Amino acid sequence: MKKILHIIAEAPLFNGLAEDQLNQVRQISVDKFYDKGKTVFLEGDDCNGFYIVADGKVKIYKVSFEGKEHILHIYGPGNPFGEVPVFSGRKFPASAQTLLKSHLLFFPRTAFVDLISNNPSLALNMLAVLSMRLRQFTVQIENLSLKEVPGRLASYLLYLTEEQGRPDSVTLNISKGQLASLLGTIPETLSRILGKMNKQHLIEAGGREIKILDFRGLEDLAEYGKLQ
Amino acid sequence: MKKILHIIAEAPLFNGLAEDQLNQVRQISVDKFYDKGKTVFLEGDDCNGFYIVADGKVKIYKVSFEGKEHILHIYGPGNPFGEVPVFSGRKFPASAQTLLKSHLLFFPRTAFVDLISNNPSLALNMLAVLSMRLRQFTVQIENLSLKEVPGRLASYLLYLTEEQGRPDSVTLNISKGQLASLLGTIPETLSRILGKMNKQHLIEAGGREIKILDFRGLEDLAEYGKLQ
DNA sequence: CCAATGCCTTGACTTAAGTCAAAAAAAAAT
DNA sequence: ATTTTTTTTTGACTTAAGTCAAGGCATTGG
Incomplete structure (x- = not known):
């Protein structure tokens, strides 16, 4: 203590x-x-x-x-x-x-x-x-209403890179189920999107360790909010 | 002035x-x-x-x-x-x-x-x-992430009855397009849902005047958030 | 009165994301 | 180490709500 x-x-x-x-x-x-x-x-x-x-x-x-x-x-x-x-x-x-x-x-x-x-x-x-x-809530409402789940996830990952001070890798400090809830979605959807992001070489997710392969791509996603 | x-x-x-x-x-x-x-x-x-x-x-x-x-x-x-x-x-x-x-x-x-x-x-x-x-934002985030559009609309109508002090009728003081945006949706969807609510005798919408036919039903909708 | 503009509604179609169910993987407990 | 439990992933399916396009309605101004 x-x-x-x-x-x-x-x-x-x-x-x-x-x-x-x-x-x-x-x-x-x-x-x-x-x-x-x-x-x-x-x-x-x-x-x-x-x-x-x-x-x-x-x-x-x-x-x-x-x-x-x-x-x-x-x-x-x-x-x-x-x-x-x-x-x-x-x-x-x-x-x-x-x-x-x-x-x-x-x-x-x-x-x-x-x-x-x-x-x-x-x-x-x-x-x-x-x-x-209030400022954070404004962002959260914007995310929920203006962006799809991939965009919200990208934003969150970028926020983590900033918080953890490394641009190339982050560590989730909560379970994926909790992260899903925080992003306003469900674990199945989050899992599928992480899978897609892997396939497109945006990230490389291994458990709670996530390598950021394409920082710029994540930024685009967080802005545009579209993942094909 | x-x-x-x-x-x-x-x-x-x-x-x-x-x-x-x-x-x-x-x-x-x-x-x-x-x-x-x-x-x-x-x-x-x-x-x-x-x-x-x-x-x-x-x-x-x-x-x-x-x-x-x-x-x-x-x-x-x-x-x-x-x-x-x-x-x-x-x-x-x-x-x-x-x-x-x-x-x-x-x-x-x-x-x-x-x-x-x-x-x-x-x-x-x-x-x-x-x-x-902050309190209002909390509610707004809850609405966006936990309720579907009919539930959000019901909440908004109930809020209007309170604000305008009549339990049986309300007047929209913004355009339906603006209301759609405020509810985090688009005019087409709002229009369809108002139509459904009419058909189920929850409300009777005529332009910006909306008669509340089933207050209790709206409350349920705002809670449960499901409209069949 | 009729054009004209903006607002609202309707229909057909697409799509993101939710549900349900089950398997796989990981973590915790014995 | 091997059960047991929790977490995560995958698959098949459903559904709410978005997009695009067209038509209707109404308010305003000529």
């Missing part, structure tokens, strides 16, 4: 705060520990605070009437989640579950709102975090 | 602010007038402020590589838009165009950030507005 103050200081949400402010943040945070596959909250639950991932991995998802699940986000260390109902309404708009044994920091609503009220730079950070989220 | 201070005071963003604070807000706002069909900003443009609709109607949209357009939102009087890049990045993540002759209030970035920094309740209002947006 890493030092909690360090985790807090590293989180974008608390970026640039002075030391005594970080200590105040630490004061109101509550440690929570979860095993793998545990529910943190369910859609519709009353919210009295939000979380930051200190260690582990959490998925945010929605479930359709027939029980089909769609993953909206997967968050790792440093990422906050569940902040929306802190400022609007009282209920979580989606559900959260751990994908790994996880250590979360919980920030109670009232204490946090007090902190923000007395701390303009924290308020601005929070605004920045929410704005970033 | 209505009194600008009145418009400002009515906007959710400035809800509950004291009178001198409202005056400060008024001080920094700049009036802008647009004819119908004019571009307010384009995706990727540098942002140095955001807007509130004083009068008229504005669509926020994205365009795919092939030129296909998807409407993300349509905003009317009192709604702010373009706030995202004020707090994150510098570029607009989508484009905005007027659907009617419109009067907009523009709030320059730096002046507004200053105002927020000295005004915790304004900061909290802004957080609430962004959170509400």
Whole structure:
């Protein structure tokens, strides 16, 4: 377990705060520990605070009437989640579950709102975090409505190359089933598309290791969204 | 032209602010007038402020590589838009165009950030507005990925009954082509589905006036998302 | 009143992607 | 190592929704 103050200081949400402010943040945070596959909250639950991932991995998802699940986000260390109902309404708009044994920091609503009220730079950070989220959602909606699955997959692979800092190979850090859900499709379809991409020498997929053979081709696909 | 201070005071963003604070807000706002069909900003443009609709109607949209357009939102009087890049990045993540002759209030970035920094309740209002947006986006993503077009249309009609305060009839305030785009589909498909809904006596559509014949049936459709 | 433009609907066809079912492969447990 | 369980892939089939093309309807202006 890493030092909690360090985790807090590293989180974008608390970026640039002075030391005594970080200590105040630490004061109101509550440690929570979860095993793998545990529910943190369910859609519709009353919210009295939000979380930051200190260690582990959490998925945010929605479930359709027939029980089909769609993953909206997967968050790792440093990422906050569940902040929306802190400022609007009282209920979580989606559900959260751990994908790994996880250590979360919980920030109670009232204490946090007090902190923000007395701390303009924290308020601005929070605004920045929410704005970033909105930006990501805009992209996600664009992908879902304007692109077909191959295009969405290409975008995701390109995003991974960036995140992992290598342009020629990436490692999936979630199962293919989860990736399918994140892309708004099903495992069978994802599998078939990966197969096609292999055949066209865009990538070379071996399990969770994916070699990028044609970076430019993926970019085209992410733009155009057509794969023949 | 209505009194600008009145418009400002009515906007959710400035809800509950004291009178001198409202005056400060008024001080920094700049009036802008647009004819119908004019571009307010384009995706990727540098942002140095955001807007509130004083009068008229504005669509926020994205365009795919092939030129296909998807409407993300349509905003009317009192709604702010373009706030995202004020707090994150510098570029607009989508484009905005007027659907009617419109009067907009523009709030320059730096002046507004200053105002927020000295005004915790304004900061909290802004957080609430962004959170509400995120909530709506969550629903939109759920709709796009979990429901078929009939389900999305049913959701939209139910939303209209609520907004217009009548459970038995609604009026479309945008063209069917625009509605199709807002629902993430095309006019032909929308037309066919409206036809089917008529045939099944869920609704009775006559131009932009739509009678709701089977409210419960629409609710089922919005939940299940299947139309036979 | 009639042209003219833009908006909406209809029909025939295509296609991306979902469903169902089963096999294969990989991972976990004994 | 060998079961057991989970994940992934493959195949045959269905279906929702997109494309293309044509026709109808309605609103506006001459």
